[in-house]
Amino acid sequence: MRAVVTRVKSACVTVDGAVTGSIGTGYLVLLGVGADDTEADARKLADKTANLRVFEDENGKMNLNLSQAGGQILAVSQFTLYADTSTRRPGFTEAARPEKAEPLYELYMALLREKGFKVEKGIFGADMQVESINDGPVTIIFDTEKKA
Secondary structure (H helix, E strand, O other): OEEEEEEEEEEEEEOOOOOEEEOOEEEEEEOOOOOOOHHHHHHHHHHHHOOOOOOOOOEEEEEEOOOOOOEEEEEEEEEHHHHHHOOOEEEOOEEEHHHHHHHEEEEEHHHHOOOOOOOEOOOOOOEEEEEEEEEEEEEEEEEOOOOO
16 A cells, blocks of 8 residues: 655545535545555554654644644545556556455544544545645655555
């Protein structure tokens, strides 16, 4: 799984002019599911997201995690994170098919909810408009295929 995690002051997603998810301080997570991803990848990524320490402490150091900062999560499915850009027109064969990707996307969010986070979302497969006020900006990329 791949995730682009951006620390935000606020973020929202709309579909057909209706807000489907909105948060204040927290993370906007663009989440891509790869063809070979498993439940273990969703668990690994949820743990990494929950424990990422990029919020400032009383000394101005990025030392607090999402829970300590009282943050929320807006998760948006993003199959284009698996784009093959070797040609001018990207291909997406490395992205999981919807019947596999959607349950892993939902599992990722459920795991974060189990950890006590408010998790908002877009609509899987929809044409979404995402707005955010980035904080910092601080943006971290996670890829469960990499060892770190």
